[in-house]
Amino acid sequence: MAETIKAEPVMDQLKQKQEALRARFVGKQLSEVPTPSVILDLRQVAVNCARMLEAADNLGLQWRAHIKTHKTTELTRLQVGDDLDTPVLLIVSTIIEAENITPLLKEYKSKDRAVNVLFSFPLFASAVSRLAAVSSQLGPDGLSVMIDHVDQLPYVKAIHELSGHAPRVFIKIDVNSGRAGVKTDSPEYPALIDALLAAEQEGWLVLHGVYTHAGQSYGARRLGDAMRALSDEFLHAHTAATKIREKSPDHARLVLSAGATPTATTIQSPLFLEEWDVPTGYPGGIFRPFEEVLMEKWAVWQNDGYILEVHAGVYPTLDLQQVATHARHTGLLSEQDIGISVIAEVASVYPTRGKDGTPEALINAGSLALGREPVSLDTSTYPDNTKAKPYTGWGALMPWGVLAGTEQKDSSGKILGEKFPDDFRGWQVGKISQEHGILTWVGDEGKKAPELKVGDRVRVWPNHACIMGAGFEYYLIVDSRYPEQYEDKVLDVWCRWNGW
Missing domain, CATH: 3.20.20.10 (Alanine racemase)
Structure with missing residues (x-):
């Protein structure tokens, strides 16, 4: 007979770790947690x-x-x-x-x-x-x-x-x-x-x-x-x-x-x-x-x-990849249905370094925090869509914190639109390396990018949640059902089982 898994000691260790993390984080605002951290909206x-x-x-x-x-x-x-x-x-x-x-x-x-x-x-x-x-x-x-x-x-x-x-x-x-x-x-x-x-x-x-x-x-x-x-x-x-x-x-x-x-x-x-x-x-x-x-x-x-x-x-x-599939009508599947994000900090800004003098910003979430798998693009799907400005990044900023209420978010509350990813406007993680994520601005000509400053906190919707999660040991749980209490306050910590 196979040796029985020694589940109780393993579970005891996991519970001890989880209780220590709860003592550290529960009740804290997202402005107080270390970055990068991964957030789940319960x-x-x-x-x-x-x-x-x-x-x-x-x-x-x-x-x-x-x-x-x-x-x-x-x-x-x-x-x-x-x-x-x-x-x-x-x-x-x-x-x-x-x-x-x-x-x-x-x-x-x-x-x-x-x-x-x-x-x-x-x-x-x-x-x-x-x-x-x-x-x-x-x-x-x-x-x-x-x-x-x-x-x-x-x-x-x-x-x-x-x-x-x-x-x-x-x-x-x-x-x-x-x-x-x-x-x-x-x-x-x-x-x-x-x-x-x-x-x-x-x-x-x-x-x-x-x-x-x-x-x-x-x-x-x-x-x-x-x-x-x-x-x-x-x-x-x-x-x-x-x-x-x-x-x-x-x-x-x-x-x-x-x-x-x-x-x-x-x-x-x-x-x-x-x-x-x-x-x-x-x-x-x-x-x-x-x-x-x-x-x-x-x-x-x-x-x-x-x-x-x-x-x-x-x-x-969900994640940006799934929103891009349009597997349900946009009234039933949009960025508002994504329940996962990575919170990161703006470490530096480069006001005119980007394409055509557009701004860029450095965040402390690179491939180890976001994964290195982009949303797959197939412009041949839309033969008449040759003028699209497609999303090509490794994550997109959600309208939260410094971006809430800015032009990044349109009047309907949606920022990606029905033609995403073949048409995208906003801040994206446009370049990436191990620890570095470079935010680049994709916007209509003459439309100014919402300003980012050193020290700002941002939240990134990942392209592929499965691969992104591998860089983290636990999730910080918030709950937007109670916006006054828990939308930006940690109410629990869930531990992942990483490894093989």
Whole structure:
């Protein structure tokens, strides 16, 4: 049997660290905390989580939450909700996430909620003993693993032998992203199915379903693009599952698990776009109720015994990358929905150093605080948009503190606009190095940039919250539901599980 994770000492250490951080920060204004620090707005992350749970429930879809973005117990609770009748289905990208979330899963299991955690990286040898320990604690059906090659199967068998429980297995399907997964039209796929079915007959794994991730949907730029990507994901998943059914007609129900934050977020839209007007860059065609289209497109698969599941990870915090996808109408997805920011200080200013004599400013948040992944730009998406001034930075300033009420924020309260990132006006982190972030001004000709001074504090919306979070050990929590008390005052501290 696998060695049991020594969860209690680890949790005790984490609690001690968290209590020390709470004693240090709770009650302080954001003007008093060290910089750079990462801030979560509890109001917004709670709303984003509730929207996803509600949408999945309304559409009859099974929900699986990825926790890699935030790596905290507290936000995981918001992702799965408090309905004791729904299963707690999670995804992790690192083993340390699985180990640290195990106590929470055991808590839910004690309340008779079904639990399962999927390690969402194709299985490798050094993962076996630690995943077996997780499986030992969670019991039967508690652990799922991902497979995309027959040579990974001995690792699955080893987990079974160490833990005494047969892991559930998802086959990772490549939906033309080229990152990981097996293609359903490759000669390797039927051989992999045969090997998995044989292993299932021997009793050391359960072939549970197929898993897709349309990472290319991060490049979506128009309302409707993410909806089409979701359809493509489910079509790939259904094709993959059909090939399993052909070899094993009486197989137990298979899960078709599809999702990335853009494709999962799109299920929150009230209407589904049936047609796309590619030449103009903006959607035309027919909008129909999403529930109606879902029933028409996918309910037949549910009736055939498939379980339709959606998954996503960065949706609780969102970021500039997700706003850029326009996965929901701008009334439902804008910068106002971003729940994460980095607070930084202006260390120096350069009034005329920028392009055409525009100002620049130095902040103490570089690639270690913001990540080095820019929002992907695809100007070919809008063939007629050749004169756009696109956003090309590593973060954008939110209208807070010295910028609140300035021309950076228009009368509607929005600063990014419906054509972001192909059209952007404002302060952006336009250049970046390890500790240095250089703010550059992008504005209309003749429009003066809001003044920044040495000593000012600013908050930056990051491009990609997952990568940005890796530079921090904890989040400072504020809550804009109570603007007089907690919008700029720290009310809690949540510790992250960094590492592997």
